[in-house]
Amino acid sequence: MADLRRVTVRAKTPSEKPTTVDHLKNLIDKVGDIDTVIGEVMSRMKLESRTESQMILSQDTEGSMEWLSTNISKINYGQHPRFSVPQRITVLLPLEALRDTPYLISVIDTKGVEGTTQRPDLMAQIEDPRTVTVLCCSFADAPGGVPLSIVRETIDAGSDAVSADRLCLLVLPRNDEALKIVNDGGDVPSDREEGYAIREGQIDQQFATDGLPGIPVNFFQVGADEPEDIWRWLTSRIEAIRTAKVERIKRHVAAADNLVTNADVAKTRQARHTIADTMAKAAERFRKLRPMVRPAHLNLIAEAKKTHQNSIAASVNRKGSWDNFPVAHILGQGVRIDANLRTRDTFVRIDEAIEGLKDDFAHLSDVAQFLENLKDDVEEARKEFLTRVALAGRNLYSPYLSQAVDMWDKCEARYGAGSGYRVDVSAIFQAQFEGDPNAMTATEKVEAQVGSIWEQIVIDPLLEAAAFEDEE
Structure with missing residues (x-):
C-alpha cells in the first residue's frame, strides 16, 4: 500500500545477475529513526483516500470477469488506491456477469485460515441453512488439514452442515499434478480424470481413517478444466438444499390437507x-x-x-x-x-x-x-x-x-x-x-x-x- 515493495531488477547484460531492491530497507537506512520511518510509511499509504468498501460493475462494462479479477487482485495486494483493509468488501455484479443460474446468489470469500479454524465468521457461514460452504485445498495434500479440522469441529459442535450436504470440498490441482499421482498398484493415470478419481478415493479413505463422514468432492484446474462444469456442480449443491426445504414444506401442506379432509x-x-x-x-x-x-x-x-x-x-x-x-x-x-x-x-x-x-x-x-x-x-x-x-x-x-x-x-x-x-x-x-x-x-x-x-x-x-x- 505504501509502494515500498522488494523489486527485482533485470540484468542489463548477459554477464550480470538480476538484483533485488528493497525500498523499505533503503528508507530505513536513509532515515535511521524508526518512528520517522513509520510516519513516512503511513503517509505513503494515503489512508485518507482509501475509504471504499464496495465496488459496482456496470452492466455496460465489457470483460466482466477480467474486470473482477483485476480489481480483486489489486485489493488483495494493497494496490487499489480506493481500498485499505476493511472487514468486508462488497462487489455488486449484474446477473449477466455470472454464469447461468436460476438463483439470486451471493459469493462470500472468507480470509484464509492462518490461526485457529474456530472463528466466528467461518461458523456463521457453516451454520447458515442457506449457504453452501466450499472448503478448498491443493491437490498435493488433499483433503488438507484445515478442511479436516473444520469438518471435525462442525460435527463435534452438533451442526447439521455435513448431514445436510452444506459442506463440500473443492480440490485445486496445478500443472500436471493429477498425472503424477500413483495408485495403490504403483501405476500413474492415463489422463486427469483418472488422476482425480485416484485422489478422490484417497480423500475418502482419509476421512474414514479420521472417523469422519465423507463430503462431496470435486476438482478444478484453472486453464485445463471447464469452468461451466464446476459451476453446475456448485449450483447443484444449492439445489440439494432447496429440495430438502421444499420437501418439508410439502409435508406441512399435506398435514394441513389431511387434517381438513x-x-x-x-x-x-x-x-x-x-x-x-x-x-x-x-x-x-x-x-x-x-x-x-x-x-x-x-x-x-x-x-x-x-x-x-x-x-x-x-x-x-x-x-x-x-x-x-x-x-x-x-x-x-x-x-x-x-x-x-x-x-x-x-x-x-x-x-x-x-x-x-x-x-x-x-x-x-x-x-x-x-x-x-x-x-x-x-x-x-x-x-x-x-x-x-x-x-x-x-x-x-x-x-x-x-x-x-x-x-x-x-x-x-x-x-x-x-x-x-x-x-x-x-x-x-x-x-x-x-x-x-x-x-x-x-x-x-x-x-x-x-x-x-x-x-x-x-x-x-x-x-x-x-x-x-x-x-x-
Whole structure:
C-alpha cells in the first residue's frame, strides 16, 4: 500500500545477475529513526483516500470477469488506491456477469485460515441453512488439514452442515499434478480424470481413517478444466438444499390437507392424547441435563496447542480479542461441544419415541404428518439450543477474560523464551480455569445459563407442541 515493495531488477547484460531492491530497507537506512520511518510509511499509504468498501460493475462494462479479477487482485495486494483493509468488501455484479443460474446468489470469500479454524465468521457461514460452504485445498495434500479440522469441529459442535450436504470440498490441482499421482498398484493415470478419481478415493479413505463422514468432492484446474462444469456442480449443491426445504414444506401442506379432509376425529383425539402423554413423560425425564462432560476450557487448551504461536501471541496482547485466535469464541464453542455431548443421546431417545408413535399411528395420515413435523421441530430446537449455548458461553466468559490480567501477563512473559510456547501457554490456561475462583464462578454462570436455555428451547416447546386439549 505504501509502494515500498522488494523489486527485482533485470540484468542489463548477459554477464550480470538480476538484483533485488528493497525500498523499505533503503528508507530505513536513509532515515535511521524508526518512528520517522513509520510516519513516512503511513503517509505513503494515503489512508485518507482509501475509504471504499464496495465496488459496482456496470452492466455496460465489457470483460466482466477480467474486470473482477483485476480489481480483486489489486485489493488483495494493497494496490487499489480506493481500498485499505476493511472487514468486508462488497462487489455488486449484474446477473449477466455470472454464469447461468436460476438463483439470486451471493459469493462470500472468507480470509484464509492462518490461526485457529474456530472463528466466528467461518461458523456463521457453516451454520447458515442457506449457504453452501466450499472448503478448498491443493491437490498435493488433499483433503488438507484445515478442511479436516473444520469438518471435525462442525460435527463435534452438533451442526447439521455435513448431514445436510452444506459442506463440500473443492480440490485445486496445478500443472500436471493429477498425472503424477500413483495408485495403490504403483501405476500413474492415463489422463486427469483418472488422476482425480485416484485422489478422490484417497480423500475418502482419509476421512474414514479420521472417523469422519465423507463430503462431496470435486476438482478444478484453472486453464485445463471447464469452468461451466464446476459451476453446475456448485449450483447443484444449492439445489440439494432447496429440495430438502421444499420437501418439508410439502409435508406441512399435506398435514394441513389431511387434517381438513381425512381426519377421523375420535381416533385423532385418542392418538393426540397418547402423543401428549408420551412427550410429557419424555420431557420430564430429560428436563435435568446430564453433568458436564467436557469443560469449555479444554477446547481452548486443544486449540492453543495447534494454533500458530504468533496468532496466540497477538491474541494475548489483546486479552483474547484477535480474529485468528478469538478466545471468547473458542470458549463458547467449548460450551457448545460439551452441550452436544451431554444431549446427543437425549435427542436420539426423543427421536426414537416419536418414531415409535409414528409406527403406532401410521394408519392415521394426519397424525403421522403431525409427528413428522414434530420431529422436524425437535431438530430445529436442537440446533437453536446449541447455537444459543455457544453465544451464552462467549458472552459470559468475555467479562472474565478482560479482567484476567495475571493470566495474560504470564502468557506474554512466556513469549520469546524458547521452544514449547504453545504447550506452556496451554498449561497457563488450564491452571487458570481450574484454579482461579473467578474463572470457576464464570463457569458456574455459564452452566446455569445452559440449563435455562435447555428448558426454554427444548423442554417447554416440546410440551407445548405435543399438548392437546379436548374440545367440548
